[in-house]
Amino acid sequence: MNVLELKNISKRYGAIQALDSVSLAIAPGEVVGLMGDNGAGKSTLVKVIAGNFAPTSGDILISDKKVAFNKPLDAQKAGIEVVYQDLAICNNLSAASNVFLGREPTRRIGPIKVVDYAFMRSKSAELFARLKSETRPRDLVHKMSGGQRQAVAIARTLLSDAKIVLMDEPTAAISVRQVAEVLNLIRQLSDHGIAVVLISHRMPDVFEVADKVVVLRRGELVADKKASQSSPEEITGLITGAIEHA
Amino acid sequence: MQKKDIGLGVLIIVVGAIVYMQNPLFLSPINLGNTANLIGLFGLFAIGQGFVIMTGGIDLSVGSVIALLGVLFVDMVGKFDVAWPIAVAITIGLGVLIGLAHGILITRFRLQPFVVTLCGLLIYRGIARGYTAESTAGFPFGSSYPQLEWLTIGRSFGVPHSFIAMLIVAAVMWVVLHHTVFGRHLCAVGKNEEAARFSGINTRFVTIAAYVICAVLASIAAIYFAMFTKSVQPSSHGNFYELYAIAAAVLGGCSLRGGEGSVIGIVLGAVLLQELQNLVNLLGIPSSLNFAVMGAVILLGVLADQQFAAYRTRRNTERALGLLQKP
Numbered sequence: 001m002n003v004l005e006l007k008n009i010s011k012r013y014g015a016i017q018a019l020d021s022v023s024l025a026i027a028p029g030e031v032v033g034l035m036g037d038n039g040a041g042k043s044t045l046v047k048v049i050a051g052n053f054a055p056t057s058g059d060i061l062i063s064d065k066k067v068a069f070n071k072p073l074d075a076q077k078a079g080i081e082v083v084y085q086d087l088a089i090c091n092n093l094s095a096a097s098n099v100f101l102g103r104e105p106t107r108r109i110g111p112i113k114v115v116d117y118a119f120m121r122s123k124s125a126e127l128f129a130r131l132k133s134e135t136r137p138r139d140l141v142h143k144m145s146g147g148q149r150q151a152v153a154i155a156r157t158l159l160s161d162a163k164i165v166l167m168d169e170p171t172a173a174i175s176v177r178q179v180a181e182v183l184n185l186i187r188q189l190s191d192h193g194i195a196v197v198l199i200s201h202r203m204p205d206v207f208e209v210a211d212k213v214v215v216l217r218r219g220e221l222v223a224d225k226k227a228s229q230s231s232p233e234e235i236t237g238l239i240t241g242a243i244e245h246a
Numbered sequence: 247m248q249k250k251d252i253g254l255g256v257l258i259i260v261v262g263a264i265v266y267m268q269n270p271l272f273l274s275p276i277n278l279g280n281t282a283n284l285i286g287l288f289g290l291f292a293i294g295q296g297f298v299i300m301t302g303g304i305d306l307s308v309g310s311v312i313a314l315l316g317v318l319f320v321d322m323v324g325k326f327d328v329a330w331p332i333a334v335a336i337t338i339g340l341g342v343l344i345g346l347a348h349g350i351l352i353t354r355f356r357l358q359p360f361v362v363t364l365c366g367l368l369i370y371r372g373i374a375r376g377y378t379a380e381s382t383a384g385f386p387f388g389s390s391y392p393q394l395e396w397l398t399i400g401r402s403f404g405v406p407h408s409f410i411a412m413l414i415v416a417a418v419m420w421v422v423l424h425h426t427v428f429g430r431h432l433c434a435v436g437k438n439e440e441a442a443r444f445s446g447i448n449t450r451f452v453t454i455a456a457y458v459i460c461a462v463l464a465s466i467a468a469i470y471f472a473m474f475t476k477s478v479q480p481s482s483h484g485n486f487y488e489l490y491a492i493a494a495a496v497l498g499g500c501s502l503r504g505g506e507g508s509v510i511g512i513v514l515g516a517v518l519l520q521e522l523q524n525l526v527n528l529l530g531i532p533s534s535l536n537f538a539v540m541g542a543v544i545l546l547g548v549l550a551d552q553q554f555a556a557y558r559t560r561r562n563t564e565r566a567l568g569l570l571q572k573p
Binding site: 072102103113115 | 421425426427429430431433434436437438441442444445446447505506
Protein backbone atom coordinates (compact mmCIF):
# COMPACT_ATOMS: atom_id res chain seq x y z
CA MET A 1 0.00 0.00 0.00
CA ASN A 2 1.19 3.49 -0.77
CA VAL A 3 0.53 6.28 1.64
CA LEU A 4 0.74 8.82 -1.18
CA GLU A 5 0.57 8.29 -4.89
CA LEU A 6 0.74 10.91 -7.62
CA LYS A 7 -0.50 9.98 -11.07
CA ASN A 8 0.49 12.11 -14.05
CA ILE A 9 0.39 15.38 -12.12
CA SER A 10 0.75 18.41 -14.39
CA LYS A 11 0.62 22.06 -13.49
CA ARG A 12 0.87 24.94 -15.87
CA TYR A 13 0.97 28.64 -15.13
CA GLY A 14 -0.20 30.21 -18.36
CA ALA A 15 2.43 29.27 -20.92
CA ILE A 16 4.82 27.77 -18.37
CA GLN A 17 4.70 24.04 -17.74
CA ALA A 18 5.82 23.87 -14.10
CA LEU A 19 5.11 20.14 -13.72
CA ASP A 20 4.86 17.76 -16.63
CA SER A 21 3.10 14.47 -15.91
CA VAL A 22 4.85 13.61 -12.66
CA SER A 23 4.10 10.19 -11.17
CA LEU A 24 5.41 9.11 -7.80
CA ALA A 25 4.55 6.57 -5.10
CA ILE A 26 5.57 6.81 -1.45
CA ALA A 27 5.27 3.97 1.08
CA PRO A 28 4.58 4.48 4.82
CA GLY A 29 7.72 5.44 6.71
CA GLU A 30 9.66 5.99 3.52
CA VAL A 31 12.04 8.94 3.36
CA VAL A 32 12.13 10.48 -0.09
CA GLY A 33 14.77 13.00 -1.09
CA LEU A 34 13.26 15.39 -3.63
CA MET A 35 16.02 17.11 -5.55
CA GLY A 36 16.30 19.49 -8.43
CA ASP A 37 17.78 22.82 -9.44
CA ASN A 38 16.07 26.11 -8.71
CA GLY A 39 12.93 26.37 -10.81
CA ALA A 40 12.82 22.63 -11.47
CA GLY A 41 9.33 22.40 -9.95
CA LYS A 42 10.09 21.14 -6.43
CA SER A 43 8.13 23.88 -4.67
CA THR A 44 5.25 23.55 -7.11
CA LEU A 45 5.06 19.81 -6.46
CA VAL A 46 5.12 20.37 -2.70
CA LYS A 47 2.39 23.00 -2.97
CA VAL A 48 0.21 20.68 -5.01
CA ILE A 49 0.61 17.92 -2.42
CA ALA A 50 0.00 20.37 0.45
CA GLY A 51 -3.20 21.64 -1.13
CA ASN A 52 -1.99 25.20 -1.75
CA PHE A 53 -3.29 24.83 -5.28
CA ALA A 54 -4.83 22.13 -7.40
CA PRO A 55 -2.93 20.46 -10.26
CA THR A 56 -4.01 21.29 -13.81
CA SER A 57 -4.39 17.57 -14.45
CA GLY A 58 -3.58 14.28 -12.75
CA ASP A 59 -4.68 12.48 -9.61
CA ILE A 60 -3.55 12.42 -6.00
CA LEU A 61 -4.20 9.24 -4.01
CA ILE A 62 -3.88 8.99 -0.24
CA SER A 63 -3.80 5.41 1.04
CA ASP A 64 -5.06 4.32 -2.40
CA LYS A 65 -8.07 6.64 -2.24
CA LYS A 66 -8.44 9.49 -4.69
CA VAL A 67 -8.56 12.93 -3.05
CA ALA A 68 -9.00 16.53 -4.17
CA PHE A 69 -7.52 19.35 -2.09
CA ASN A 70 -9.07 22.77 -2.41
CA LYS A 71 -7.19 24.37 0.45
CA PRO A 72 -4.27 23.53 2.76
CA LEU A 73 -6.69 22.51 5.51
CA ASP A 74 -8.04 19.68 3.32
CA ALA A 75 -4.54 18.28 2.94
CA GLN A 76 -3.92 18.66 6.67
CA LYS A 77 -7.06 16.67 7.43
CA ALA A 78 -5.88 13.95 5.07
CA GLY A 79 -2.67 13.66 7.11
CA ILE A 80 -0.26 15.85 5.17
CA GLU A 81 1.84 18.28 7.17
CA VAL A 82 4.36 20.79 5.91
CA VAL A 83 7.42 22.01 7.78
CA TYR A 84 8.28 25.25 6.07
CA GLN A 85 11.73 26.48 5.17
CA ASP A 86 11.42 29.68 7.16
CA LEU A 87 9.97 27.72 10.08
CA ALA A 88 6.41 28.73 10.68
CA ILE A 89 6.77 29.16 14.42
CA CYS A 90 6.32 32.16 16.69
CA ASN A 91 9.42 33.30 18.53
CA ASN A 92 7.59 34.99 21.37
CA LEU A 93 5.72 31.87 22.45
CA SER A 94 6.87 28.84 24.40
CA ALA A 95 7.69 25.55 22.72
CA ALA A 96 4.43 24.04 24.01
CA SER A 97 2.37 26.97 22.70
CA ASN A 98 3.96 26.58 19.30
CA VAL A 99 3.31 22.85 19.13
CA PHE A 100 -0.36 23.51 19.79
CA LEU A 101 -0.64 26.76 17.81
CA GLY A 102 -3.97 26.86 16.00
CA ARG A 103 -5.34 23.82 17.88
CA GLU A 104 -5.05 24.78 21.53
CA PRO A 105 -6.71 22.39 23.94
CA THR A 106 -9.27 24.02 26.23
CA ARG A 107 -11.11 23.14 29.37
CA ARG A 108 -14.23 24.69 30.77
CA ILE A 109 -14.41 26.78 33.89
CA GLY A 110 -18.09 27.51 34.20
CA PRO A 111 -19.20 29.16 30.97
CA ILE A 112 -15.72 30.15 29.77
CA LYS A 113 -13.28 28.01 27.84
CA VAL A 114 -9.72 28.55 28.97
CA VAL A 115 -6.51 27.25 27.46
CA ASP A 116 -5.35 24.08 29.15
CA TYR A 117 -1.69 24.97 29.69
CA ALA A 118 -0.97 21.94 31.86
CA PHE A 119 -2.13 19.51 29.18
CA MET A 120 -0.21 21.46 26.51
CA ARG A 121 2.98 21.19 28.52
CA SER A 122 2.67 17.51 29.43
CA LYS A 123 1.65 16.45 25.92
CA SER A 124 4.44 18.40 24.25
CA ALA A 125 6.97 17.07 26.76
CA GLU A 126 5.82 13.60 25.74
CA LEU A 127 6.24 14.46 22.05
CA PHE A 128 9.73 15.85 22.59
CA ALA A 129 10.62 12.71 24.50
CA ARG A 130 9.40 10.59 21.60
CA LEU A 131 11.59 12.64 19.29
CA LYS A 132 14.48 12.21 21.74
CA SER A 133 14.91 15.97 21.76
CA GLU A 134 15.95 17.89 24.84
CA THR A 135 13.59 20.76 24.09
CA ARG A 136 11.70 21.87 27.20
CA PRO A 137 8.03 22.81 26.73
CA ARG A 138 8.24 26.01 28.78
CA ASP A 139 11.23 27.49 26.95
CA LEU A 140 10.66 30.41 24.62
CA VAL A 141 11.43 29.56 21.03
CA HIS A 142 13.58 32.64 20.43
CA LYS A 143 16.15 31.29 22.86
CA MET A 144 16.44 27.95 21.06
CA SER A 145 18.94 26.54 18.61
CA GLY A 146 17.93 25.83 15.03
CA GLY A 147 17.77 22.11 15.77
CA GLN A 148 15.44 22.61 18.70
CA ARG A 149 13.20 24.80 16.54
CA GLN A 150 13.01 21.99 14.04
CA ALA A 151 12.04 19.68 16.88
CA VAL A 152 9.18 22.04 17.73
CA ALA A 153 8.06 22.16 14.11
CA ILE A 154 8.26 18.38 13.83
CA ALA A 155 6.44 17.81 17.13
CA ARG A 156 3.55 19.73 15.57
CA THR A 157 3.34 17.07 12.88
CA LEU A 158 3.31 14.24 15.43
CA LEU A 159 0.49 15.95 17.26
CA SER A 160 -1.74 15.87 14.22
CA ASP A 161 -1.09 12.17 13.47
CA ALA A 162 0.36 13.03 10.10
CA LYS A 163 0.99 10.31 7.55
CA ILE A 164 3.29 12.36 5.37
CA VAL A 165 5.54 15.23 6.34
CA LEU A 166 6.87 17.55 3.66
CA MET A 167 10.04 19.35 4.69
CA ASP A 168 11.23 22.28 2.63
CA GLU A 169 14.99 22.78 3.08
CA PRO A 170 14.99 21.92 6.81
CA THR A 171 18.78 21.96 6.98
CA ALA A 172 19.41 25.17 5.05
CA ALA A 173 19.39 27.69 7.88
CA ILE A 174 21.17 25.82 10.66
CA SER A 175 24.65 24.93 11.77
CA VAL A 176 26.43 21.76 10.78
CA ARG A 177 26.05 20.23 14.21
CA GLN A 178 22.33 20.86 14.26
CA VAL A 179 21.96 19.25 10.85
CA ALA A 180 22.73 15.90 12.47
CA GLU A 181 20.00 16.61 15.01
CA VAL A 182 17.43 17.30 12.28
CA LEU A 183 18.41 14.22 10.28
CA ASN A 184 17.90 12.28 13.47
CA LEU A 185 14.42 13.74 13.81
CA ILE A 186 13.64 12.65 10.26
CA ARG A 187 14.67 9.08 11.16
CA GLN A 188 12.44 9.28 14.23
CA LEU A 189 9.47 10.23 12.07
CA SER A 190 10.24 7.39 9.70
CA ASP A 191 10.45 4.95 12.63
CA HIS A 192 6.98 6.10 13.64
CA GLY A 193 5.73 5.04 10.21
CA ILE A 194 5.48 8.60 8.90
CA ALA A 195 6.66 9.16 5.35
CA VAL A 196 8.95 12.15 4.87
CA VAL A 197 9.51 14.10 1.69
CA LEU A 198 12.77 15.98 2.13
CA ILE A 199 13.39 18.83 -0.27
CA SER A 200 17.01 19.79 -0.08
CA HIS A 201 19.97 21.09 -2.01
CA ARG A 202 22.38 19.37 0.34
CA MET A 203 23.42 16.13 -1.29
CA PRO A 204 25.09 14.62 1.82
CA ASP A 205 21.96 15.14 3.94
CA VAL A 206 19.75 13.48 1.38
CA PHE A 207 22.02 10.48 1.04
CA GLU A 208 22.32 10.21 4.80
CA VAL A 209 18.60 9.68 5.45
CA ALA A 210 16.73 9.08 2.21
CA ASP A 211 15.51 5.64 1.15
CA LYS A 212 14.70 6.93 -2.29
CA VAL A 213 15.89 9.85 -4.37
CA VAL A 214 13.64 11.64 -6.82
CA VAL A 215 14.98 14.22 -9.26
CA LEU A 216 12.97 16.88 -11.04
CA ARG A 217 14.31 18.77 -14.01
CA ARG A 218 12.26 21.45 -15.78
CA GLY A 219 9.06 20.02 -14.41
CA GLU A 220 9.81 16.46 -15.43
CA LEU A 221 10.58 13.55 -13.16
CA VAL A 222 13.90 12.27 -14.49
CA ALA A 223 14.87 9.85 -11.72
CA ASP A 224 13.15 7.77 -9.05
CA LYS A 225 15.52 5.24 -7.56
CA LYS A 226 16.80 3.77 -4.30
CA ALA A 227 19.44 5.90 -2.65
CA SER A 228 21.59 2.82 -2.11
CA GLN A 229 21.69 2.20 -5.87
CA SER A 230 22.61 5.73 -6.76
CA SER A 231 25.42 8.13 -6.00
CA PRO A 232 25.80 11.86 -5.47
CA GLU A 233 27.66 12.08 -8.78
CA GLU A 234 24.79 10.47 -10.66
CA ILE A 235 22.21 12.72 -8.98
CA THR A 236 24.25 15.85 -9.77
CA GLY A 237 24.35 14.73 -13.40
CA LEU A 238 20.61 14.21 -13.38
CA ILE A 239 19.94 17.61 -11.81
CA THR A 240 22.10 19.49 -14.31
CA GLY A 241 20.98 17.44 -17.28
CA ALA A 242 24.37 15.84 -17.96
CA ILE A 243 22.56 12.51 -17.51
CA GLU A 244 19.27 12.42 -19.36
CA HIS A 245 17.31 9.78 -17.38
CA ALA A 246 17.92 7.16 -14.72
CA MET B 247 2.91 38.64 37.10
CA GLN B 248 5.88 39.29 34.88
CA LYS B 249 9.20 40.79 36.01
CA LYS B 250 8.45 43.95 34.06
CA ASP B 251 5.17 44.46 35.91
CA ILE B 252 6.92 44.19 39.27
CA GLY B 253 9.54 46.75 38.15
CA LEU B 254 6.78 49.13 37.13
CA GLY B 255 4.99 48.60 40.45
CA VAL B 256 8.19 49.43 42.31
CA LEU B 257 8.63 52.60 40.22
CA ILE B 258 5.06 53.65 41.06
CA ILE B 259 5.69 53.15 44.78
CA VAL B 260 9.03 54.99 44.69
CA VAL B 261 7.57 57.98 42.83
CA GLY B 262 4.60 57.95 45.19
CA ALA B 263 6.86 57.91 48.26
CA ILE B 264 8.88 60.86 46.95
CA VAL B 265 5.74 62.87 46.22
CA TYR B 266 4.30 62.00 49.63
CA MET B 267 7.43 63.18 51.39
CA GLN B 268 7.23 66.50 49.54
CA ASN B 269 3.50 66.88 49.97
CA PRO B 270 1.51 64.63 52.35
CA LEU B 271 -1.71 65.61 50.56
CA PHE B 272 -0.76 62.94 48.01
CA LEU B 273 -2.30 60.24 50.21
CA SER B 274 -5.35 62.24 51.25
CA PRO B 275 -8.64 60.46 50.44
CA ILE B 276 -9.73 63.26 48.11
CA ASN B 277 -6.54 63.18 46.09
CA LEU B 278 -6.51 59.39 45.92
CA GLY B 279 -10.17 59.33 44.84
CA ASN B 280 -9.63 61.89 42.10
CA THR B 281 -6.52 60.16 40.85
CA ALA B 282 -8.28 56.79 40.89
CA ASN B 283 -11.06 58.30 38.79
CA LEU B 284 -8.55 59.50 36.19
CA ILE B 285 -6.75 56.15 36.26
CA GLY B 286 -10.07 54.46 35.57
CA LEU B 287 -10.91 56.78 32.68
CA PHE B 288 -7.51 56.53 31.00
CA GLY B 289 -7.00 52.86 31.86
CA LEU B 290 -10.22 51.85 30.07
CA PHE B 291 -9.02 52.76 26.61
CA ALA B 292 -5.33 52.09 27.29
CA ILE B 293 -6.21 48.38 27.65
CA GLY B 294 -7.82 48.41 24.19
CA GLN B 295 -4.82 50.19 22.74
CA GLY B 296 -2.60 47.51 24.27
CA PHE B 297 -4.49 44.78 22.40
CA VAL B 298 -4.01 46.58 19.10
CA ILE B 299 -0.32 47.14 19.84
CA MET B 300 0.07 43.42 20.58
CA THR B 301 -1.06 42.64 17.04
CA GLY B 302 1.79 44.86 15.86
CA GLY B 303 -0.60 47.65 14.93
CA ILE B 304 -1.51 51.00 16.45
CA ASP B 305 -4.72 52.96 16.92
CA LEU B 306 -4.23 56.72 16.66
CA SER B 307 -7.92 57.51 16.47
CA VAL B 308 -8.80 56.84 20.14
CA GLY B 309 -8.89 60.52 21.22
CA SER B 310 -11.08 61.52 18.28
CA VAL B 311 -13.40 58.55 18.87
CA ILE B 312 -13.80 59.74 22.46
CA ALA B 313 -14.65 63.25 21.24
CA LEU B 314 -17.08 62.17 18.50
CA LEU B 315 -18.91 59.53 20.52
CA GLY B 316 -18.90 61.86 23.54
CA VAL B 317 -20.62 64.57 21.53
CA LEU B 318 -23.14 62.10 20.14
CA PHE B 319 -23.82 60.53 23.52
CA VAL B 320 -24.39 63.87 25.22
CA ASP B 321 -26.68 65.00 22.40
CA MET B 322 -28.64 61.75 22.39
CA VAL B 323 -29.28 61.90 26.11
CA GLY B 324 -29.46 65.67 26.61
CA LYS B 325 -30.98 66.96 23.38
CA PHE B 326 -33.00 64.11 21.87
CA ASP B 327 -34.16 62.55 25.14
CA VAL B 328 -33.08 59.06 24.16
CA ALA B 329 -33.32 56.75 27.17
CA TRP B 330 -29.78 56.44 28.47
CA PRO B 331 -29.46 52.61 28.22
CA ILE B 332 -30.34 52.89 24.53
CA ALA B 333 -27.90 55.75 24.09
CA VAL B 334 -25.19 53.63 25.73
CA ALA B 335 -26.01 50.71 23.42
CA ILE B 336 -25.91 52.96 20.34
CA THR B 337 -22.59 54.49 21.41
CA ILE B 338 -21.00 51.08 21.94
CA GLY B 339 -22.53 49.90 18.66
CA LEU B 340 -20.88 52.82 16.87
CA GLY B 341 -17.63 51.79 18.56
CA VAL B 342 -18.03 48.29 17.09
CA LEU B 343 -18.61 49.76 13.62
CA ILE B 344 -15.55 52.02 13.87
CA GLY B 345 -13.40 49.09 15.00
CA LEU B 346 -14.74 46.90 12.20
CA ALA B 347 -13.99 49.63 9.66
CA HIS B 348 -10.40 49.95 10.91
CA GLY B 349 -9.89 46.19 11.01
CA ILE B 350 -11.33 45.57 7.56
CA LEU B 351 -9.33 48.39 5.97
CA ILE B 352 -6.17 46.98 7.55
CA THR B 353 -6.71 43.28 6.79
CA ARG B 354 -8.76 43.24 3.58
CA PHE B 355 -7.36 46.31 1.89
CA ARG B 356 -3.92 45.85 3.38
CA LEU B 357 -3.51 49.46 4.47
CA GLN B 358 -1.06 50.26 7.25
CA PRO B 359 -2.63 50.63 10.71
CA PHE B 360 -0.85 53.95 11.22
CA VAL B 361 -2.38 55.41 8.05
CA VAL B 362 -5.88 54.03 8.62
CA THR B 363 -6.15 55.26 12.19
CA LEU B 364 -4.43 58.58 11.43
CA CYS B 365 -7.16 59.22 8.88
CA GLY B 366 -9.64 58.09 11.55
CA LEU B 367 -8.17 60.64 13.95
CA LEU B 368 -8.76 63.43 11.42
CA ILE B 369 -12.15 62.21 10.19
CA TYR B 370 -13.82 61.63 13.58
CA ARG B 371 -12.52 64.88 14.99
CA GLY B 372 -13.69 66.69 11.87
CA ILE B 373 -17.16 65.12 12.05
CA ALA B 374 -17.44 66.01 15.74
CA ARG B 375 -16.55 69.63 15.03
CA GLY B 376 -18.70 69.86 11.92
CA TYR B 377 -21.72 68.21 13.55
CA THR B 378 -21.68 70.60 16.49
CA ALA B 379 -20.53 73.59 14.39
CA GLU B 380 -17.71 73.99 16.94
CA SER B 381 -20.14 74.60 19.79
CA THR B 382 -19.88 72.74 23.05
CA ALA B 383 -22.28 69.84 23.52
CA GLY B 384 -23.76 69.75 27.00
CA PHE B 385 -26.69 68.53 29.04
CA PRO B 386 -29.61 70.96 29.51
CA PHE B 387 -29.51 73.09 32.65
CA GLY B 388 -30.83 71.32 35.73
CA SER B 389 -31.17 67.93 34.07
CA SER B 390 -30.18 64.86 36.03
CA TYR B 391 -29.87 61.16 35.28
CA PRO B 392 -29.45 59.47 38.66
CA GLN B 393 -28.78 55.89 37.53
CA LEU B 394 -26.43 56.88 34.72
CA GLU B 395 -24.59 59.24 37.04
CA TRP B 396 -24.32 56.57 39.73
CA LEU B 397 -22.82 54.15 37.18
CA THR B 398 -20.33 56.61 35.75
CA ILE B 399 -19.36 59.30 38.23
CA GLY B 400 -20.75 57.75 41.41
CA ARG B 401 -18.59 56.38 44.19
CA SER B 402 -18.87 53.46 46.58
CA PHE B 403 -16.92 53.73 49.84
CA GLY B 404 -15.00 56.57 48.24
CA VAL B 405 -13.92 54.45 45.27
CA PRO B 406 -14.96 56.05 41.96
CA HIS B 407 -17.05 53.77 39.76
CA SER B 408 -14.93 54.63 36.73
CA PHE B 409 -12.03 52.95 38.54
CA ILE B 410 -14.15 49.91 39.37
CA ALA B 411 -15.31 49.71 35.75
CA MET B 412 -11.71 49.76 34.63
CA LEU B 413 -10.81 46.98 37.09
CA ILE B 414 -13.69 44.83 35.79
CA VAL B 415 -12.65 45.43 32.18
CA ALA B 416 -9.03 44.69 33.10
CA ALA B 417 -10.00 41.42 34.80
CA VAL B 418 -12.04 40.30 31.79
CA MET B 419 -9.31 41.27 29.35
CA TRP B 420 -6.69 39.56 31.52
CA VAL B 421 -8.57 36.28 31.17
CA VAL B 422 -9.04 36.90 27.44
CA LEU B 423 -5.36 37.64 26.82
CA HIS B 424 -3.69 35.09 29.05
CA HIS B 425 -6.18 32.25 29.28
CA THR B 426 -8.19 31.98 26.08
CA VAL B 427 -7.32 30.59 22.69
CA PHE B 428 -7.97 34.05 21.23
CA GLY B 429 -5.26 35.51 23.46
CA ARG B 430 -2.74 32.89 22.29
CA HIS B 431 -3.62 33.65 18.70
CA LEU B 432 -3.32 37.40 19.30
CA CYS B 433 0.29 36.99 20.47
CA ALA B 434 1.07 34.65 17.57
CA VAL B 435 -0.40 37.00 14.96
CA GLY B 436 1.47 39.96 16.45
CA LYS B 437 4.84 38.25 16.27
CA ASN B 438 4.68 36.16 13.12
CA GLU B 439 1.51 36.55 11.15
CA GLU B 440 2.64 34.15 8.45
CA ALA B 441 3.40 31.38 10.92
CA ALA B 442 0.02 31.96 12.53
CA ARG B 443 -1.69 31.65 9.16
CA PHE B 444 0.18 28.45 8.33
CA SER B 445 -0.99 27.07 11.67
CA GLY B 446 -4.57 27.48 10.56
CA ILE B 447 -5.33 30.60 12.59
CA ASN B 448 -7.81 33.03 11.06
CA THR B 449 -5.39 35.95 11.30
CA ARG B 450 -7.81 38.44 9.74
CA PHE B 451 -10.42 37.70 12.37
CA VAL B 452 -7.87 38.08 15.18
CA THR B 453 -6.64 41.44 13.88
CA ILE B 454 -10.13 42.80 13.26
CA ALA B 455 -11.21 41.66 16.74
CA ALA B 456 -8.32 43.59 18.31
CA TYR B 457 -9.41 46.82 16.60
CA VAL B 458 -13.02 46.21 17.60
CA ILE B 459 -11.98 45.67 21.22
CA CYS B 460 -9.97 48.90 21.12
CA ALA B 461 -12.81 50.96 19.62
CA VAL B 462 -15.41 49.46 21.97
CA LEU B 463 -13.32 50.28 25.04
CA ALA B 464 -12.79 53.77 23.60
CA SER B 465 -16.56 54.15 23.21
CA ILE B 466 -17.13 53.08 26.83
CA ALA B 467 -14.42 55.54 27.87
CA ALA B 468 -16.19 58.18 25.76
CA ILE B 469 -19.34 57.77 27.86
CA TYR B 470 -17.36 57.98 31.11
CA PHE B 471 -15.45 61.07 29.94
CA ALA B 472 -18.64 62.78 28.74
CA MET B 473 -20.31 62.17 32.10
CA PHE B 474 -17.16 63.28 33.93
CA THR B 475 -16.72 66.57 32.07
CA LYS B 476 -20.52 67.02 31.65
CA SER B 477 -19.89 68.97 28.46
CA VAL B 478 -17.88 68.08 25.39
CA GLN B 479 -15.87 70.72 23.59
CA PRO B 480 -15.45 69.06 20.16
CA SER B 481 -12.11 70.60 19.21
CA SER B 482 -10.24 69.84 22.42
CA HIS B 483 -12.03 66.94 24.13
CA GLY B 484 -9.80 63.87 24.11
CA ASN B 485 -6.90 65.56 22.35
CA PHE B 486 -3.70 63.49 22.59
CA TYR B 487 -5.52 60.73 24.49
CA GLU B 488 -4.30 58.12 22.00
CA LEU B 489 -0.78 59.06 23.01
CA TYR B 490 -1.58 58.56 26.69
CA ALA B 491 -2.90 55.13 25.77
CA ILE B 492 0.16 54.26 23.73
CA ALA B 493 2.43 55.54 26.51
CA ALA B 494 0.60 53.43 29.11
CA ALA B 495 0.79 50.33 26.92
CA VAL B 496 4.46 50.78 26.13
CA LEU B 497 5.31 51.53 29.76
CA GLY B 498 3.37 48.39 30.62
CA GLY B 499 5.63 46.22 28.50
CA CYS B 500 3.79 46.03 25.18
CA SER B 501 6.29 45.86 22.36
CA LEU B 502 5.47 48.11 19.40
CA ARG B 503 6.79 45.25 17.25
CA GLY B 504 3.85 43.18 18.48
CA GLY B 505 3.38 39.89 20.23
CA GLU B 506 4.20 41.00 23.75
CA GLY B 507 2.26 42.64 26.52
CA SER B 508 0.31 42.13 29.71
CA VAL B 509 -2.93 43.62 30.95
CA ILE B 510 -1.54 44.18 34.44
CA GLY B 511 1.36 46.09 32.88
CA ILE B 512 -0.97 48.34 30.89
CA VAL B 513 -3.02 49.16 33.99
CA LEU B 514 0.17 49.93 35.94
CA GLY B 515 1.31 52.09 33.03
CA ALA B 516 -1.93 54.08 33.25
CA VAL B 517 -1.44 54.38 37.03
CA LEU B 518 2.09 55.75 36.58
CA LEU B 519 0.98 58.31 34.00
CA GLN B 520 -1.74 59.69 36.27
CA GLU B 521 0.65 59.65 39.22
CA LEU B 522 3.00 61.84 37.21
CA GLN B 523 0.17 64.23 36.32
CA ASN B 524 -0.67 64.36 40.00
CA LEU B 525 2.98 64.95 40.89
CA VAL B 526 3.11 68.00 38.66
CA ASN B 527 0.08 69.44 40.45
CA LEU B 528 1.11 68.58 43.99
CA LEU B 529 4.73 69.66 43.76
CA GLY B 530 3.77 73.05 42.36
CA ILE B 531 5.52 72.46 39.06
CA PRO B 532 3.95 74.79 36.48
CA SER B 533 1.31 72.72 34.72
CA SER B 534 2.67 73.97 31.40
CA LEU B 535 5.60 71.61 32.08
CA ASN B 536 3.19 68.66 32.41
CA PHE B 537 4.13 66.96 29.15
CA ALA B 538 7.83 67.58 29.65
CA VAL B 539 7.80 65.82 33.03
CA MET B 540 5.81 62.91 31.64
CA GLY B 541 8.08 62.53 28.62
CA ALA B 542 11.23 62.68 30.73
CA VAL B 543 10.02 60.06 33.22
CA ILE B 544 8.84 57.65 30.50
CA LEU B 545 12.15 58.03 28.71
CA LEU B 546 14.11 57.37 31.90
CA GLY B 547 11.90 54.43 32.79
CA VAL B 548 12.29 52.73 29.42
CA LEU B 549 16.02 53.42 29.42
CA ALA B 550 16.46 52.01 32.93
CA ASP B 551 14.41 48.94 32.03
CA GLN B 552 16.59 48.27 29.00
CA GLN B 553 19.85 48.82 30.89
CA PHE B 554 18.69 46.56 33.69
CA ALA B 555 17.76 43.81 31.22
CA ALA B 556 21.19 44.12 29.58
CA TYR B 557 22.84 43.92 33.02
CA ARG B 558 20.85 40.79 33.85
CA THR B 559 21.89 38.98 30.65
CA ARG B 560 25.52 39.97 31.27
CA ARG B 561 25.37 38.63 34.82
CA ASN B 562 23.74 35.39 33.68
CA THR B 563 26.40 34.89 30.99
CA GLU B 564 29.16 35.46 33.52
CA ARG B 565 27.59 32.99 35.92
CA ALA B 566 27.26 30.40 33.17
CA LEU B 567 30.88 30.93 32.16
CA GLY B 568 31.94 30.60 35.79
CA LEU B 569 30.16 27.25 36.04
CA LEU B 570 31.85 26.07 32.85
CA GLN B 571 35.32 26.90 34.08
CA LYS B 572 34.88 24.94 37.30
CA PRO B 573 36.12 21.40 36.79
